Amino acid sequence: MNMELRQPxxxxxxxxxxxxCDLHPYAxxxxxxxxxxxxxxxxxxxxxxxxxxxxxxxxPYPKVTPRASRRDAWPPSGGAPGSDLDFMREQHLDHYxxxxxxxxxxxxxxxxxxxxxxxxxxxxxxxxxxVDAMTSREPxxxxxxxxxxxxxxxARAEIHKRAGKRDYAQxxxxxxxxxxxxxxxxxxIYEAAVEHGLPVGIHVFGYGGWALTNTGWPSFYLEExxxxxxSMQALVTSMIMEGLFERYRDLKIVLIECGxxxxxxxxxxxxxxxxxxxDEVPHLRRAPSEYIREHFWVSTQPMEETEEPxxxxxxxxxxxxxxxxxxxxxxxxxxxxxxxxxPPSLNEKQRxxxxxxxxxxxxxxx
Amino acid sequence: MNMELRQPxxxxxxxxxxxxCDLHPYAxxxxxxxxxxxxxxxxxxxxxxxxxxxxxxxxPYPKVTPRASRRDAWPPSGGAPGSDLDFMREQHLDHYxxxxxxxxxxxxxxxxxxxxxxxxxxxxxxxxxxVDAMTSREPxxxxxxxxxxxxxxxARAEIHKRAGKRDYAQxxxxxxxxxxxxxxxxxxIYEAAVEHGLPVGIHVFGYGGWALTNTGWPSFYLEExxxxxxSMQALVTSMIMEGLFERYRDLKIVLIECGxxxxxxxxxxxxxxxxxxxDEVPHLRRAPSEYIREHFWVSTQPMEETEEPxxxxxxxxxxxxxxxxxxxxxxxxxxxxxxxxxPPSLNEKQRxxxxxxxxxxxxxxx
Numbered sequence: 001m002n003m004e005l006r007q008p009x010x011x012x013x014x015x016x017x018x019x020x021c022d023l024h025p026y027a028x029x030x031x032x033x034x035x036x037x038x039x040x041x042x043x044x045x046x047x048x049x050x051x052x053x054x055x056x057x058x059x060p061y062p063k064v065t066p067r068a069s070r071r072d073a074w075p076p077s078g079g080a081p082g083s084d085l086d087f088m089r090e091q092h093l094d095h096y097x098x099x100x101x102x103x104x105x106x107x108x109x110x111x112x113x114x115x116x117x118x119x120x121x122x123x124x125x126x127x128x129x130x131v132d133a134m135t136s137r138e139p140x141x142x143x144x145x146x147x148x149x150x151x152x153x154x155a156r157a158e159i160h161k162r163a164g165k166r167d168y169a170q171x172x173x174x175x176x177x178x179x180x181x182x183x184x185x186x187x188x189i190y191e192a193a194v195e196h197g198l199p200v201g202i203h204v205f206g207y208g209g210w211a212l213t214n215t216g217w218p219s220f221y222l223e224e225x226x227x228x229x230x231s232m233q234a235l236v237t238s239m240i241m242e243g244l245f246e247r248y249r250d251l252k253i254v255l256i257e258c259g260x261x262x263x264x265x266x267x268x269x270x271x272x273x274x275x276x277x278x279d280e281v282p283h284l285r286r287a288p289s290e291y292i293r294e295h296f297w298v299s300t301q302p303m304e305e306t307e308e309p310x311x312x313x314x315x316x317x318x319x320x321x322x323x324x325x326x327x328x329x330x331x332x333x334x335x336x337x338x339x340x341x342x343p344p345s346l347n348e349k350q351r352x353x354x355x356x357x358x359x360x361x362x363x364x365x366x
Numbered sequence: 367m368n369m370e371l372r373q374p375x376x377x378x379x380x381x382x383x384x385x386x387c388d389l390h391p392y393a394x395x396x397x398x399x400x401x402x403x404x405x406x407x408x409x410x411x412x413x414x415x416x417x418x419x420x421x422x423x424x425x426p427y428p429k430v431t432p433r434a435s436r437r438d439a440w441p442p443s444g445g446a447p448g449s450d451l452d453f454m455r456e457q458h459l460d461h462y463x464x465x466x467x468x469x470x471x472x473x474x475x476x477x478x479x480x481x482x483x484x485x486x487x488x489x490x491x492x493x494x495x496x497v498d499a500m501t502s503r504e505p506x507x508x509x510x511x512x513x514x515x516x517x518x519x520x521a522r523a524e525i526h527k528r529a530g531k532r533d534y535a536q537x538x539x540x541x542x543x544x545x546x547x548x549x550x551x552x553x554x555i556y557e558a559a560v561e562h563g564l565p566v567g568i569h570v571f572g573y574g575g576w577a578l579t580n581t582g583w584p585s586f587y588l589e590e591x592x593x594x595x596x597s598m599q600a601l602v603t604s605m606i607m608e609g610l611f612e613r614y615r616d617l618k619i620v621l622i623e624c625g626x627x628x629x630x631x632x633x634x635x636x637x638x639x640x641x642x643x644x645d646e647v648p649h650l651r652r653a654p655s656e657y658i659r660e661h662f663w664v665s666t667q668p669m670e671e672t673e674e675p676x677x678x679x680x681x682x683x684x685x686x687x688x689x690x691x692x693x694x695x696x697x698x699x700x701x702x703x704x705x706x707x708x709p710p711s712l713n714e715k716q717r718x719x720x721x722x723x724x725x726x727x728x729x730x731x732x
Binding site for chain 1: 542543547574578579580581582586587588592595596600601603604607608630632634635639670671672677680681684700
């Protein structure tokens with residue numbers, strides 16, 4: 001983090017109300033066992049999850065930071081980071097005065113598993129676990145409805161099953177999917193989310209069967225970290241061009257952990273091309289940037305850092321100060337500290353919006 | 367083009383010196399025949415070029431704008447746009463007072479052909495044709511050395527064969543390759559380019575065998591137009607992370623027809639991640655953005671258009687006013703008119719740099 005962008009030390013003494021929109025809980029297979037049928041528990045023992053290729057390429061720092069987590073995030077009780085509610089309370093919720101935390105389980109969740117029925121069972125089990133182990137015991141936490149995203153009808157059924165319960169704040173997917181997320185196989189997910197008034201959170205990572213870039217697999221994890229921004233650009237483009245926001249006018253998309261510095265340039269480019277090629281997409285009624293500003297929210301972590309502080313503010317203003325949600329990524333290694341994450345040149349209203357106001361409105365909290 | 371960004375009509379009367387860094391000539395198979403051996407001419411008749419899958423997905427407007435060209439760019443002599451030097455002189459070079467034009471042949475060039483020997487023969491034939499048909503007859507034109515980029519040694523040999531001749535201004539590749547362009551199979555190309563003091567121009571399009579995005583093939587050409595920016599982001603990332611610019615310190619890369627609005631955000635992101643993960647790439651000695659600013663040039667077309675004029679100037683300043691090259695993309699449908707392409711808020715020195723000064727220095731012209 002650039003020194004100029006750090007808040008003065010003094011500011012750390014005033015704890016703002018914070019809603020953390022990217023908080024990773026972790027359920028071991030054993031923890032999910034009560035929510036899996038014998039059939040799927042046996043299957044898990046025999047075949048395991050089958051999306052390893054993606055995972056092997058997704059978490060390359062197992063030696064140094066196992067589970068991509070902060071070294072101090074391993075609970076003394078012995079489980080993995082994110083598995084122990086009491087420790088999460090002490091280290092994160094209480095320490096930072098978190099008002100609400102939106103749970104974003106990454107694995108095991110079945111998303112992208114080659115066996116669609118097993119994937120759906122694992123997603124559903126994790127949805128049960130989030131409530132039993134976390135949200136029912138800690139009112140500051142809200143769950144995400146994990147959907148088996150490659151199977152539209154199954155995903156829709158899972159949303160219908162969960163959405164009535166106030167424990168769930170959003171529908172949840174990962175960014176790397178079998179097809180671009182604007183395409184029709186995913187429409188049942190958006191339809192159900194809109195029906196229940198839930199935003200759809202899309203977190204980076206996952207595995208859809210394709211190489212990470214359109215020139216294959218990159219050599220370095222640093223390239224994968226950068227790819228999260230480029231694949232989100234393709235995803236936003238797909239959602240707009242497929243006419244998703246004309247079809248589902250109340251659809252709200254939250255882009256999680258992909259940065260946001262790239263969003264203005266994407267809007268400029270889409271608007272320019274759309275002006276010339278709009279006859280290809282007659283189902284669009286507005287300029288692409290208008291859909292971006294109305295339908296997308298972004299989370300802060302990993303916070304953008306610019307050499308010129310005003311470039312960061314310009315970028316945030318383009319997106320809209322009412323569209324930016326604070327996120328810590330706890331307990332992962334690249335965690336953003338709420339006391340230091342935001343640029344000091346934001347005014348008090350903007351800080352309040354980003355730290356909590358925007359999330360409170362979006363997720364209908366409190 | 368936003369009305370605010372157009373130059374006042376009056377300014378059109380003063381013709382600036384212009385070097386056009388993206389000018390597409392076209393050689394038919396018949397025009398290339400004298401430069402192909404009987405073996406490869408027969409092969410071409412029998413098997414044809416085999417990269418059709420990519421091409422089918424690359425030029426989706428054949429019905430409306432065949433060869434992706436301006437409708438007024440078809441020469442009365444009957445050939446395809448870009449094939450008739452006299453017509454190109456009249457319609458483009460003379461009309462706009464172009465001082466130099468850098469030829470960027472897109473096809474047929476053999477790049478990405480499945481048969482590497484045939485690809486090399488076609489590339490070499492087009493290199494002969496550019497000189498015989500264009501640069502030897504028109505001193506304002508400079509050729510590009512097309513290389514069979516998937517075959518490093520063959521590409522190096524082609525560069526060595528051509529580079530002594532002042533007709534050639536750069537080594538030339540397309541952006542969609544079999545691997546990311548930082549990887550070792552392409553190092554012989556960079557080595558030879560540096561040895562001869564030639565920049566390496568990388569134009570969008572081509573086909574390397576991968577889907578256009580990491581979630582497969584998008585539905586719309588509008589998405590492909592946007593993908594050019596994202597795939598260039600992956601390409602720049604790869605070149606930096608592989609240590610290309612430590613190995614080849616005089617290497618100069620020109621990014622053609624991909625826009626440049628995305629470049630500052632890429633630099634911010636790479637710098638941030640590099641600070642935390644630099645132990646993965648100990649061969650890097652500087653922050654990624656420093657390599658960007660020293661080793662990359664960008665061309666203007668399709669010109670970025672921002673809602674706020676100062677955002678465009680901020681973006682251009684971040685990249686460096688000495689790193690931006692005017693390009694028209696003649697004779698393609700999305701051609702940028704030199705009289706209207708640049709934002710009016712540039713000062714005279716900046717306009718001169720972008721229109722001609724930067725290219726003159728980079729390509730050692732005049």
